[in-house]
Amino acid sequence: MRWIGQPVPRLDAPAKVTGRAIYAGDVTLPGMLHGRLLRSPVAHARIAGIDTSRAAALPGVKAVITGRDTPGIRYGNWRLMPQTQDELALQIDKVRFIGDEVAAVAAIDADTAAEALELIRVDYEPLPAVFDVESALAEGAPLIHDEGSLTSNVSLDRKIDYGDLEAAFARAAYVREDRFELPSVSHAYLEPCACVAEADLEGRLTLTTSTQTPYMVQCLLASALGMRENDVRVVKPTVGGGFGGKMELRSWEVCAAILARRTGRPVKFVLSREEELAFGRRRHAMTIRSRLAMDRGGTILGKDLEVWLDGGAYNSMGPTATFLCGNFGAMLYRHPAYRYRGYHVYTNKAPAGAMRGFGAPQALFVTESQMSMAAEELGLDPIELRLKNAMVAGDEIPGVAKISTSGLAECLRKVAEATSFERKRATTAAGRGIGIACSSFITGGVFNWFDTPHEFSAAEVRAHDDGTVHLLTMASDIGQGSDTVLRQILAEELGVSIDRIRLTAADTALCPKADLGTWGSRVTLMAGNAILAAARQVKDELAGVVSARFDLNVIHEIVFADDRVFARARPERGVSFGEAVAMAMRARRGGAVIGRGAYTPRGKGLVTPTFSFAAQVVELEVDRETGVVRVEKITTAHDSGTVINPLGVEGQLHGSIHMALGYALCEELVSREGRTLNPTLLDYKIAAAEDMPAGESHTVEIHDPEGPFGAKEAGEGLVSPTAPAVADAIHHATGFRSCSLPITPEKILFALEKKGEE
Amino acid sequence: MAKVTIDLRVNGEPHEVAVHPWRTLAQALREDLGLTGTKIGCETGDCGACTVLIDGRSVTSCLTLAVEAAGREITTIEGVAPSGTDLDALQEAFVRLGAVQCGYCTSGMILSARYLLSHNPAPTELEIRQALSGNLCRCTGYQKIVEAIAEAAKANG
Structure with missing residues (x-):
């Protein structure tokens, strides 16, 4: 083919290497004002009063708004379930996390806007707050959302049941139960969110914004302001990464629109990195309990998975994460019986949302850790065990999806052969380890939680x-x-x-x-x-x-x-x-x-038209004195269907490994009593060029009938295998199996010390 | 506090700019001169998106005051290409080898690489990676960026 499968250089690259690509923060319009948000310094409180008079009187300030200046219409991406739409651009009665937005100003320059924020007086009446799932679920816990019909902090739950789970566990020769703790991490896209709103004299709005979902922003902004959808125009300029963190209507977009209408001038908001890390969206921290049943030969008979998602103060994309985590829990392998219970729990922290992998990194860390643990206990080869259970084309997840094509088995064989896995796994050299894990991901969602009347x-x-x-x-x-x-x-x-x-x-x-x-x-x-x-x-x-x-x-x-x-x-x-x-x-x-x-995917089950698959082997060394892990090489084989642009797919793989290595070893948003303690890129560590290991990749090309020219996804699935493969390799190197992430030197040293004492 | 008038020489062009003493070079370049190719990713000197060259050396312009740069030779991403339609070897290699994804780190990466190649025309892979230690990227895993810099070094060589 002339164009498909060719390493066509990105057509926007020349603009990007010359500095000519325009991002939202680069836009300047005549008369433009600069907006800033005032955020709550307390985690949970009633708003007793707000005095904006001194801010409004500051020379250069053109408008100050609070929640009372907004229509107060709650919004959220899950339009299909209006009771989940729990957000306001500016809070009216109470704040629910440190960083919750309470007022906004527009001024002639950013310095004046910042100065104005300091002149706004807010009287807070503090309420008891909860900062983890356990306290949020405890009896007598404060209700974070008391405005609707909720009677607990569980904002929603999701159940999946198929097969006879009781019977599966009753006849299982091997059962294991483990508990996993996964951290909250940041997308850390390089471009902080920014937007510019313009209001014309015919009552229409134009919003240029750093978003991955302009259509959804258009619909939600219109509804939040009580406007007709097509009186709102949303334009996506060049966007500096999103990874799931830019797919909702956000407070500053609504405030920019309101302020632009009030002042008759364009209004721009640019977030700081601190706002992004301390108050921005993040991947859900999860507590997961998984019970797995196998027969003597390692064939999976059933799985019982319970997940508690630390949602933070609002639903954001939590409902989808709860839904998808359940589906990913039964991916990769055939599960004749499966039970999933997912609980999305409100806490007084910044809301978690969608992030690359969207429930898969957590669910697959659990699946793959347990597969390796089971292999060891049953005395089976970890690759053979996976091959025995691997999904193949034609397999069905009852009532959920059919596997259109699957290269999982071939991926497993490829990485095993390329790394001499069997030989290296059999060798135990002090501090050296080799580990394996697999992944799978959806190629687009079939579900219509946004309740669009349009084609997808x-x-x-x-x-x-x-x-x-x-x-x-x-x-x-x-x-x-x-x-x-x-x-x-x-x-x-x-x-x-x-x-x-x-x-x-x-x-x-x-x-x-x-x-x-x-x-x-x-x-x-x-x-x-x-x-x-x-x-x-x-x-x-x-x-x-x-x-x-x-x-x-x-x-x-x-x-x-x-x-x-x-x-x-x-x-x-x-x-x-x-x-x-x-x-x-x-x-x-x-x-x-x-x-x-x-x-529009029709008749394609409940999840996706087709799944990608991958297998990955990680080789590393653990310094037993310091606990520091040095990842030496990562070998990946992936089935992304037909590869349309190898440069792009390789780039997705490399970027996924970068993000996933952080998830495995060092990234975590640390908070105490709702306050993020590492809101800078100095303290929230992402890997630099020197930290990256060598890589090798193999493409298993299978033409998928659902995709254009046979293509499947390549952007997200590859973010899942690295953390469980690293954990597996650390176990191989040290005997320590971590059921939590990130696997820091402290955790490793502590475990080795304990082992030594035993 | 009153503004001070300074001379900024950017990409060979002289500019007279009135700035507050606390205005950063990144702000002055982007907002006063309209050179928005210099990106701001953190304002704390951690991400390197705002990297420019002052007298040939790479600096984070978000931690440099505009007044400090007065009278010195500043090179931004807009000054890297030899003309409006041609690309230099680094830029060409970044495009061709897929070193650009979202592009937000790209300006800083190219200027850090330019500084590296100016004093080390044939760097090893490790030297390239070390030279990028102040430039973060979330999209590429750095692999293709490192390859592009090595390729450009070869082309220059």
């Missing part, structure tokens, strides 16, 4: 008589490279050069509705399929006119390649793509040639 993805393809093509889509490139991948898909299908395709993306006033955004590894499959559908309409029309022009028998196949449209058997009978479009326009008496396509 849509595309418009305008073919022009100069041989160029204009693609319009709401798909949102936030750094992963979808703007390039989607053009590769269109270029391949239309047979035009990629440089002839102009792209307009992620502008709700220009692009066809809708696209749910960048999350759940959905963009390549869903937007890609929508683009193919649109392209095929264009092709049908052009094939018709070319066929008529050359008087071709109907049995002729018309080919689109090399910027031409022609008969495969008689290539000379054809014209350039532009001439074909001109002919079609003449046939339409001047009408434009436009294809419109859409994609």
